Amino acid sequence: MNLEQELRKIEARNAKVETHKAWETSLFRRGLLTLFIYGMAVLVMWVAKVEQIWLASLVPAVGYFLSTVTVSPVREWWVKRFY
Numbered sequence: 001m002n003l004e005q006e007l008r009k010i011e012a013r014n015a016k017v018e019t020h021k022a023w024e025t026s027l028f029r030r031g032l033l034t035l036f037i038y039g040m041a042v043l044v045m046w047v048a049k050v051e052q053i054w055l056a057s058l059v060p061a062v063g064y065f066l067s068t069v070t071v072s073p074v075r076e077w078w079v080k081r082f083y
Contacts, residue, residue, distance in 0.1 A: 034065045
């Protein structure tokens with residue numbers, strides 16, 4: 001394989017990695033997972049016969065969403081502070 005082919009291969013790989021990173025950090029993905037967590041929490045709480053299922057199910061879903069939103073700023077702060 002020549003140098004140009006190797007370079008194209010690396011560029012293609014980098015583009016794929018960037019796409020995956022964009023998906024991992026996207027608000028769409030976070031929202032979708034939040035909805036899945038909410039749905040599962042509703043199901044579990046329905047089976048457990050919890051009162052106010054719709055409201056109680058918000059706790060894990062909102063907790064997950066807030067944890068994903070705050071992770072990036074906290075990570076950036078940590079990197080600046082310690083590295």
